[in-house]
Amino acid sequence: MVRKPTVDAAPGGSALLRAGGRRLMRAAVRRFRVRMGVLAALTAVRVAATLTTPVMLARAIDAAQAQENLGAATTALAVTLGVAILADAGEDVLGAxxxxxLTAWLRHRMLGRVLALGPQGRRRFPTGDVLSRLTESASGPAAFPVLLLAAAAAIASTAGAVIALALIDWWLAAAFAASVPPLVLALRVFVVQATEPFARYQISQAAIATRLLDARQGIRTIQASGTADAEARRILAPLPELREAGRETWEVQGRVSRRLALLAPLTQVVVVAVAGVRLATGDVTTGQLVASASYAAMAVASASLFDTFVQLLNCQVGAGRIEEVLAAVPAVRPPARPRPVPDGPGRLRLRRVTVRAGGRAVLDGLDLDVPPGAAVAVVGASGAGKSLLVATIGRLLDPDDGHVELDGVPVTALPLPRLRHAVAYAFERPAPLGATVHDTIAYARPDATRAEVRRAARAAAADDFVRALPEGYDTPLARAPFSGGELQRLGLARAALADARIVVLDDATSSLDTATELKVTEALRRVLAGRTSLVVARRPATAARADLVAWLDAGRIRALAPHAELWPDPGYRAVFDARPAADGAAAPEPAAGA
Amino acid sequence: MTAPPAARLLHRHVRGQWPAVRRLAAWSAVEAVPTFASGLLLSRAVDRGFLAGRPLTGLGWLAALAVLYVVGAVATGRVYPWLAATVEPLRDSLVGEVVSAALRRMTGGAPDAAGAGVSQVTEQAEAVRALLGAALRNVRQLLSAGVAALVGLTLLAPRLALAVGLSVALGVAVFGAFVGLQVRRYRAVVLRAEEIGESAAAVVHGVRDVVACAAEDRAADTVGRVVDAQARALRAYARTRLVRLPVLALGVHLPLLALLLLSPYLTAHQGFTAGDIAGAVAYLVTGLQPAVTVLVDAGGTLLLSLAVVLGRLAEICAVPAAAAPSALPAAVESFDVETERVTFAYSPRAAPVIEDLSLYVPEGTHLAVVGPSGTGKSTLANLLTGLLAPQRGRVTLGGVPLDPAHARTAITLIPQESYIFAAPLRDNLAYLCPQASKARLDDAVHAVGLGETVERLGGYDAEIPPGGGGLSQGERQLVTLARAYLSPAPILVLDEATSHLHPAAEARAERALADRGGTLIVIAHRISSAERADMILLLDGPSAVLGTHETLLRRSPLYAELVGHWHT
Structure with missing residues (x-):
C-alpha cells in the first residue's frame, strides 16, 4: 500500500514522458499480442472463478446445513477453486x-539506438543517464501487462462483488456503498502527506552513497594515511538525519494503516450485520451470510487499485524514458545510395568545413588538403577545434556545412563501416572494450591473430606492461586497472592494428610521460610508414616529428608547412605556451565524443 | 548457499533491538485479536442471534467484533513506532558495518583491487531496511492473523483444527522445500541484472570508440547476450513460483473442502451448529487464506530478496578486520629508507615489474624517480609506503623492516588521483594534521600556491561538495600538496601528484615541499622534476640507474635524450 512517490518529478515534462511511454507500450502490446491475449483470457477466467467461489461456498455451506447434495456442491466448489488457482498460477508465470x-525487447532496441546515435548522442544522453534508462527504466515496464490486467481484474472484481452482494440482497450492496467514501478519503490523506519525509530520506541516503564513492576515488590516499576509521565516521555523518526522516516515514505510514485497518474490517462487519438481520428474517441463508463477508472483502480489495495505478504511471514513465532515446534521430546517417570505397593512397580534401558548437562556429569554412602518405600534425590553441576537425574525417561528426573527401569521394557517400575501416582513430582516453586485453586491441579487427596483436602492441610500447599482467594478453579487462598512459598505448595499438589508409591520433599520447612518448612515436613511425596520418599535437616535439603542420587558428587553417618553417613565428610558438595554469577540467576542448 | 552467513549478519544487527521486537510482538498479538475472535463471535451471532430469531443479540455479538476491530486498529497504530524502533537502528548499524567493511575491503588488497560494486553497498543496506520493513509491516500482520485464525479454530473445533493444521504444515513444508531453489534462481536474476549494467557501461561509455571501430553490431551483441541471459533467468525464476499451486491447495483449499465434507459428521457427533460452520469457514477464508497467499507471494519474494541481498552484504562484510596496529618498533632512530634487492610481480605468472632493486635514501634526501611509464614507478611508490610487500628482498625504515602501521605515521603518499571529500576546505587541507592552526594553513597554502583558489572559494570554511564540485584537476592536486606540506610525516612520496599542474606551478610546489625539511621522493611526470632533485633514480625496464643530474647526463644515453628532448 505504501510506496515511494516516484511519479511527477516535473509535471509538464512527465505528462509528455508518459504520453511517449503509452505510445511505446501500445507498440509492445501489438508485438506481444498473442501472449497478451492468452494472459487476458487467463485473467478473465481467474476473475470469473474468484467471483463464483463465494456462491459455490454458500451453496456448499447450505447443503451441509441441510445435509443434501453436499457431494455435488463441494465438488462444484472444488472445481471452482481449482480453476481459480490454475488460472492464477498461469497468469503469474505467463505474466513474468x-x-x-518485453524488457529484453526494450533493451535491445534502446542499445541499438544508442549505438546509432554515436558519440554525439552522449551530449543529450550522458553515460550514467543511458545506463539508468537501460537497467531501471527498462525493467519497470516488465510489470506492465500484469499490472494492466490486474487493474482491469480489480475493477471487474469490485463491480462483480458489489453486483453479487446486490443479487444476494440489495441491502447488502447499499451497506457496502455507505462505507466506501471514508475509505477513499483515508487513501487521499496518505498521498498528500507521504511525499516530504520520503524525499528527505532519499536525499540523506544519497549523501552517504556519494561520500562512499568519493572515498573510493581516494582509496590510495586513505590506505596510505591509515585513516579508514575517520573516513567511516565522515561517510556516516548524515546517518542521524537519515534516521529522523526514516522515523517520520513510519509515522505517516502508521497513521494511514490505522485508518485502513479500521475501515476495511468495519465495512465487512456492517455488511455481515445487515446480512444477519436478513438471515433472521429468512431473506438470506447462512451460506449467503458467509458469502457476503467474502464479497465485501473482495470489493474492499479494490483499494489496491490505487497502488496498481501508481505502478502503471511508473511503468509509463519508465517506458517514456526509453521512448525518448528511441525517438532521438542520429546526426550521422548512412548514405541512401552508397558508393564503393575507391582504391587510393589516402588523400584527404576538406572544403569549406564549418562546425558549430555552443552557438559559435568553431570551424568556419575551413579548407585543407592532406597529401597521401603524409604525416600531418594538427596544432592550435586549446578550444580551437582540433578534435572536431579530425572527427569529421571518419564521420564521428558531420560538419554543419562543407564536405570532406577521401580519395576523391565525399565521405558521406561511403558505407559507414567501410569508411571507418579506412580511417582508424586513437584517442586521448580510449575506451577499454571487449573481454580481454587482446580483444580491446583487436576491437576493430576481431579476426586478428595473437602475433598481429602483439606486433601492434609492440609498436605502441604496450607489449611489456601487457605481458607483466597476471594472464598477459588474456587478462580480463575488469582485472587490469590501467593508468591513463597505459590505456593510451592500448588505443594506439588498436589504431596500429587496423588496416586503415588514414590514421588519426587525437591527442593520443598526451598522458604519456616524455620518455614514453618518444619511444612510442619512434615505433609508430615505422608502422604508419606509407599511410596518411593526422596527429593532434600539444607538444612542440610532436609537431616537429610530422612532415607538415596544419596550424588551426580562428576556425581556419592559418598555415600548412613544416614545423621548422613555422617555429620562428612567435604566434605559432605561443600556441604551445598557452597552457592554462591548471589544465584539464579548467578548459575542456570541445571534443567530438566527450 | 548464502543463507547461514546472511542469517548471522541479520542476527548480529537485530540483537540490540530485542526490547523493541518484544513490544512489536505484543502489539501484533493485540492486533490479531479481532481475527482470532471473528469466527467465534460470528458463530455466536448466527446461532444465538440471527438463526434463533433474536437479531438484536446477533447484532450485539457483531458489535463486540466491531469493538475488537477498533482495538485492533489502535494496536496497528501502536505497532509503527516499534517497527521504526526495530528497523531504523538496524539500518544504522548495518550501514555502519557495511561502510566500514567496504572501506576495509577497498584498502585491503592491492591498492587498485577495490572490488566492483563496493560503492553500491549503501543501496543494498537500504534494500534490507525496505524489505524488512515490508516484511514486518504486511507479512507479519497477515501471518499473525493466520495464526490467530488457527488458534480460534482450535477453540471452535479442536479436531478439525488439528487436521487443518496438519494440512497447512504440509503446505508450508512444500514451500520450504523449494525455497533453496527459488533463492538460487532469484540470485541469478540479480547477478545477471548487475552484469547488464557492467557490460552496457563499457559499451555506452566507449560509444565513440565502438563507432570509430565500426563495431556497433558486435557491441550490441555483447550486451544483448547478457540482456537475454537475464530474461532467461527471470523466466527460470518465474517457473519456480508454480510451487504456489500445491501450497495453496494444501494450505487453503483442502482444509475448506474437508470442513464442508466432514460437516455432517461434525454436526452429528460433535454438536456442530450452522453458526460453527459459518465461523470455521470465516477463519479459513478471511484469516488463513490471506496468510498462506501472502506467504507464497509477497512473503516468498520478500524472503528471497532479503536472503539474496543479505547474502551479498555478508560477502562484503566477510573481510577480516584490519590487523591491530602493532606497537611502534622501538629501535627506529632515523628515517632512512632502504630497499634491499627488492623484486615484485603482480602475479607469479607475470613478469616482475621491479627486479632486484637496491636503493638507499638517507633522511632529508630529495629524490626524483624518472623513466617511461609502465616501468614500475607507481609500484615502487607502493613498496616504499608499505602498501605492497615485495616477493623477494625487503624494505627497511631506519634499519628495521617496514611495518605498514609505522609507515602510515612516518610516510605520507600523495597519489596522482587526488582525494577531495565532502567537508569544509579546512578539513581537506588538515587531513593529515587535524590540529593545524590558521597560521600553519596560511603558510602551507602560500607555499604550494593555492592562495588564489582559497580566496575564490571564500576561505577555509568553504564547504567542498561531494565529488569536489568546481575544483579543477590542478586545484585538487594543489589541495593535496598543501595537505602533504602540513603532514607531520618526515617522509613524503609524491606519485605523479603534480601531473595536472602547469610546469611553473609544479616547480613552486615541489620546491616548497623540498624546503619543508625531511625526505621528498618525487615520482616524476615531467623530466623537469629531476633537475630539482639531489638524486635521480632512472627506471627503464629491469635496469635502474641512480645518480645526480650531472652523472646521469654522462652515464645514461636515455636520460640525456629525455632531458635534451624536453628542451627542444
Whole structure:
C-alpha cells in the first residue's frame, strides 16, 4: 500500500514522458499480442472463478446445513477453486514471461539506438543517464501487462462483488456503498502527506552513497594515511538525519494503516450485520451470510487499485524514458545510395568545413588538403577545434556545412563501416572494450591473430606492461586497472592494428610521460610508414616529428608547412605556451565524443 | 548457499533491538485479536442471534467484533513506532558495518583491487531496511492473523483444527522445500541484472570508440547476450513460483473442502451448529487464506530478496578486520629508507615489474624517480609506503623492516588521483594534521600556491561538495600538496601528484615541499622534476640507474635524450 512517490518529478515534462511511454507500450502490446491475449483470457477466467467461489461456498455451506447434495456442491466448489488457482498460477508465470520478453525487447532496441546515435548522442544522453534508462527504466515496464490486467481484474472484481452482494440482497450492496467514501478519503490523506519525509530520506541516503564513492576515488590516499576509521565516521555523518526522516516515514505510514485497518474490517462487519438481520428474517441463508463477508472483502480489495495505478504511471514513465532515446534521430546517417570505397593512397580534401558548437562556429569554412602518405600534425590553441576537425574525417561528426573527401569521394557517400575501416582513430582516453586485453586491441579487427596483436602492441610500447599482467594478453579487462598512459598505448595499438589508409591520433599520447612518448612515436613511425596520418599535437616535439603542420587558428587553417618553417613565428610558438595554469577540467576542448 | 552467513549478519544487527521486537510482538498479538475472535463471535451471532430469531443479540455479538476491530486498529497504530524502533537502528548499524567493511575491503588488497560494486553497498543496506520493513509491516500482520485464525479454530473445533493444521504444515513444508531453489534462481536474476549494467557501461561509455571501430553490431551483441541471459533467468525464476499451486491447495483449499465434507459428521457427533460452520469457514477464508497467499507471494519474494541481498552484504562484510596496529618498533632512530634487492610481480605468472632493486635514501634526501611509464614507478611508490610487500628482498625504515602501521605515521603518499571529500576546505587541507592552526594553513597554502583558489572559494570554511564540485584537476592536486606540506610525516612520496599542474606551478610546489625539511621522493611526470632533485633514480625496464643530474647526463644515453628532448 505504501510506496515511494516516484511519479511527477516535473509535471509538464512527465505528462509528455508518459504520453511517449503509452505510445511505446501500445507498440509492445501489438508485438506481444498473442501472449497478451492468452494472459487476458487467463485473467478473465481467474476473475470469473474468484467471483463464483463465494456462491459455490454458500451453496456448499447450505447443503451441509441441510445435509443434501453436499457431494455435488463441494465438488462444484472444488472445481471452482481449482480453476481459480490454475488460472492464477498461469497468469503469474505467463505474466513474468511476457514481462521478461518485453524488457529484453526494450533493451535491445534502446542499445541499438544508442549505438546509432554515436558519440554525439552522449551530449543529450550522458553515460550514467543511458545506463539508468537501460537497467531501471527498462525493467519497470516488465510489470506492465500484469499490472494492466490486474487493474482491469480489480475493477471487474469490485463491480462483480458489489453486483453479487446486490443479487444476494440489495441491502447488502447499499451497506457496502455507505462505507466506501471514508475509505477513499483515508487513501487521499496518505498521498498528500507521504511525499516530504520520503524525499528527505532519499536525499540523506544519497549523501552517504556519494561520500562512499568519493572515498573510493581516494582509496590510495586513505590506505596510505591509515585513516579508514575517520573516513567511516565522515561517510556516516548524515546517518542521524537519515534516521529522523526514516522515523517520520513510519509515522505517516502508521497513521494511514490505522485508518485502513479500521475501515476495511468495519465495512465487512456492517455488511455481515445487515446480512444477519436478513438471515433472521429468512431473506438470506447462512451460506449467503458467509458469502457476503467474502464479497465485501473482495470489493474492499479494490483499494489496491490505487497502488496498481501508481505502478502503471511508473511503468509509463519508465517506458517514456526509453521512448525518448528511441525517438532521438542520429546526426550521422548512412548514405541512401552508397558508393564503393575507391582504391587510393589516402588523400584527404576538406572544403569549406564549418562546425558549430555552443552557438559559435568553431570551424568556419575551413579548407585543407592532406597529401597521401603524409604525416600531418594538427596544432592550435586549446578550444580551437582540433578534435572536431579530425572527427569529421571518419564521420564521428558531420560538419554543419562543407564536405570532406577521401580519395576523391565525399565521405558521406561511403558505407559507414567501410569508411571507418579506412580511417582508424586513437584517442586521448580510449575506451577499454571487449573481454580481454587482446580483444580491446583487436576491437576493430576481431579476426586478428595473437602475433598481429602483439606486433601492434609492440609498436605502441604496450607489449611489456601487457605481458607483466597476471594472464598477459588474456587478462580480463575488469582485472587490469590501467593508468591513463597505459590505456593510451592500448588505443594506439588498436589504431596500429587496423588496416586503415588514414590514421588519426587525437591527442593520443598526451598522458604519456616524455620518455614514453618518444619511444612510442619512434615505433609508430615505422608502422604508419606509407599511410596518411593526422596527429593532434600539444607538444612542440610532436609537431616537429610530422612532415607538415596544419596550424588551426580562428576556425581556419592559418598555415600548412613544416614545423621548422613555422617555429620562428612567435604566434605559432605561443600556441604551445598557452597552457592554462591548471589544465584539464579548467578548459575542456570541445571534443567530438566527450 | 548464502543463507547461514546472511542469517548471522541479520542476527548480529537485530540483537540490540530485542526490547523493541518484544513490544512489536505484543502489539501484533493485540492486533490479531479481532481475527482470532471473528469466527467465534460470528458463530455466536448466527446461532444465538440471527438463526434463533433474536437479531438484536446477533447484532450485539457483531458489535463486540466491531469493538475488537477498533482495538485492533489502535494496536496497528501502536505497532509503527516499534517497527521504526526495530528497523531504523538496524539500518544504522548495518550501514555502519557495511561502510566500514567496504572501506576495509577497498584498502585491503592491492591498492587498485577495490572490488566492483563496493560503492553500491549503501543501496543494498537500504534494500534490507525496505524489505524488512515490508516484511514486518504486511507479512507479519497477515501471518499473525493466520495464526490467530488457527488458534480460534482450535477453540471452535479442536479436531478439525488439528487436521487443518496438519494440512497447512504440509503446505508450508512444500514451500520450504523449494525455497533453496527459488533463492538460487532469484540470485541469478540479480547477478545477471548487475552484469547488464557492467557490460552496457563499457559499451555506452566507449560509444565513440565502438563507432570509430565500426563495431556497433558486435557491441550490441555483447550486451544483448547478457540482456537475454537475464530474461532467461527471470523466466527460470518465474517457473519456480508454480510451487504456489500445491501450497495453496494444501494450505487453503483442502482444509475448506474437508470442513464442508466432514460437516455432517461434525454436526452429528460433535454438536456442530450452522453458526460453527459459518465461523470455521470465516477463519479459513478471511484469516488463513490471506496468510498462506501472502506467504507464497509477497512473503516468498520478500524472503528471497532479503536472503539474496543479505547474502551479498555478508560477502562484503566477510573481510577480516584490519590487523591491530602493532606497537611502534622501538629501535627506529632515523628515517632512512632502504630497499634491499627488492623484486615484485603482480602475479607469479607475470613478469616482475621491479627486479632486484637496491636503493638507499638517507633522511632529508630529495629524490626524483624518472623513466617511461609502465616501468614500475607507481609500484615502487607502493613498496616504499608499505602498501605492497615485495616477493623477494625487503624494505627497511631506519634499519628495521617496514611495518605498514609505522609507515602510515612516518610516510605520507600523495597519489596522482587526488582525494577531495565532502567537508569544509579546512578539513581537506588538515587531513593529515587535524590540529593545524590558521597560521600553519596560511603558510602551507602560500607555499604550494593555492592562495588564489582559497580566496575564490571564500576561505577555509568553504564547504567542498561531494565529488569536489568546481575544483579543477590542478586545484585538487594543489589541495593535496598543501595537505602533504602540513603532514607531520618526515617522509613524503609524491606519485605523479603534480601531473595536472602547469610546469611553473609544479616547480613552486615541489620546491616548497623540498624546503619543508625531511625526505621528498618525487615520482616524476615531467623530466623537469629531476633537475630539482639531489638524486635521480632512472627506471627503464629491469635496469635502474641512480645518480645526480650531472652523472646521469654522462652515464645514461636515455636520460640525456629525455632531458635534451624536453628542451627542444
Amino acid at each position: 514471461y511476457c514481462g521478461s520478453h
